[in-house]
Amino acid sequence: MQFSAMETLMIALLVLGSGQWLVHRVSILSRLNMPEPVVGGLLATIIVTGLQLGGLSLTFDESMKIPSMLFFFGAVGLAADFRLLKQGGWAMLLFAVLVIVLVALQDLAGVGMAKILGLEPYYGLIGGSVTMTGGHGTGAAWAGVFEKDFGLTGVSELAAASATFGLIFGALLGGPLAMFLIRRYRLAAPAHGAAEDASAYDKAEKPHPISAGSVIRILMLLSIGVVVGKAAAETFASVFRLPTFVWVLFVCILLGNTARRLWKVNDATIDVVGNTALGIFLAITLMSLQLLQLVDLALPMLAMLIGQVLLALAFITFVTFRLMGRNYDSAVLCAGHCGFAMGATPTAVANIQSVTQHHGPSPLAFIIVPVVGGFIVDIANATIIQTFVSMLSG
Template identity: 80%
Template sequence: MQFSAMETLMVALIVLAVGQWLVHRIHILSQLNMPDPVVGGLLATIIVTALQLGGITLQFNDALKEPAMLFFFGAVGLAADFRLLRRGGWPMLLFAVLVIVLVMLQDLAGVGMAKLMGLSPFYGLLGGSITMTGGHGTGAAWAEVFEHQAGLQGATELAAASATFGLIFGALLGGPLAMFLIRRYHLMVPAHGVEGDPDFDEQETPHPISGASAIRIMMLLSVGVVVGSVAAEHFASVFRLPTFVWVLFVCILLGNAARRLWRVNDATIEVVGNTSLGIFLAITLMSLQLLQLVDLALPMLAMLLVQVVLAVAFITLVTFRMMGRNYDSAVLCAGHCGFAMGATPTAVANIQAVTQHHGPSPLAFIIVPVVGGFIVDIANATVIQTFVTWLS
């Protein structure tokens, strides 16, 4: 059974509504800071898989998935006031270093586990940062390379299954990990936007969402998505970066320019961004092929479980402590968990779930999208290429 783009959007919105209802009705889900799209999306995945086992295959149209993702990152960019970017400073640099260290550890662990179990070390890279940090896109790209250059059998299916495994655990563990740290160390939400804060503008008080503000925000987002997409294609041969990274930075410039011309309604940006993120995650999760995990051999499952333990241990023992052992660092841990085992949208969904339950963390909303969307991709590509050269 095939769904059109509009039918897929309808199902995605139903999935989001069901996820919201379940999180609000089931206390443990709220306490664990589980994102609404993840709850609804995973339930949809289970239903789709059960139907597939019964001989009914559902194929969703993903035409709206990328635009939703780009609109989300554009909204993150519009909300990124340069004053908040300046706040990133040394914490952003330190967080980036920690992220890069974990990427290297993931590949070392993957290669080590592969050799220990008598597998090609390239399988270890596929079960390492290629899919854990890189996700489905990076996994598919490198799987094709390994199939042709290293003769790896079933590398594409293995990469898809590994990325799916990581995405699920990245979404499931981020919120609960942050909740554990917040309760374990009795962390308090710091004051944000109060009088006496040099970055606080008294004129930028909350305003209700209106049709006019929605039109202005949608206009800026549309311009940002188009310009960012053109830039990604134009500079691909010189400086290759994912399209969403270009959109993010174009919208940062547009948002800060717009703030000098009129009042930018941050509430509207938040609504548009959250809705876009929800649609993207819902379509992604309900399209996952859980049966691919069944095809994983026991050694690969063991390797992936080691990666999960490594990521959680590093984030808890190193990231949390190095970032200050405070509330912001706990929220950053939820984000780090998201893109260390899944993807940047998952990381942002994790920190949104935590902050909606416990309180705001502007620092996390600046650091996680920038590091997860920009620095991680460059660092991961460099580390992977270094390991490939070494193993070759």
């Protein structure tokens, strides 16, 4: 059964709605901070796979998938405000370096484990930072590159499964790890200097009303970013072999910071537009998955992902915590690092919120984690992945 573009969009929106309903009704999904598009999309995947086993094959029009993905990464770029980099100081720089080192280690370990398990090394990247640090959006984006350029099969399905695996463990382990460190070393929230930083953070986080004008401005910037980014990807393809979404990300970073000097950029609008685009992209991607193609790769990939979880936990506990100062802020930062080293930036923010609600505020963590996890890590991850791809293919 073949669905048109509008029919596919309608089903994707139904999938998103079902994901919202499930997350609100099933408490464990809410506690794990599971994204609504992922929950609805995986449910759709199970239903589609069941129908396929019953002899009914469903085919969806995926023409809206790539534009939605590019709009999402463009929104990430627009939200990257250079002014926030000053607030984190040297702590932000050091934390960013540690994050980048772990990203490289994830890919190095992934490629090594893939070779040991008898898989193509590119599968090691999928089980590495592509999905562990990049999450569903980056995983699906790079999966398309691996399928098109290297002829791999089942990569989209593996990317979605790996990202979901990492998301669950990032949400499950981040808070408990921070609480263990706090109790083990008898740490307490700093008593001095927190009020000033907290007020600055609260001021930065004040919501602004979303209007038709703000939506139009953001869509205008995103459209420019996507068009210019695609043109740059085609123009420099022979020099810098980067996926189109990376170029769109770069262009929108420049557009967003330029626009902030010309008029007020509504971050709430960027979040709504970006999350909507990501939701549509994930829904179409997940409901189009072919799970039956994963049978031969399931056990090797599971072993690889378990290894990645152990690597992240060891690095964050023994390196990130110690080098960031072995204090309360560093313990909270460890919870955030778990979130986006095995999931996504929203999981990281949810982790540090959970810790600070129980043990006291950490304004430094609320400045560093969103900036590093939502901006710096995306650029570093794309660069490191591309470096590994070039080495493996060249």
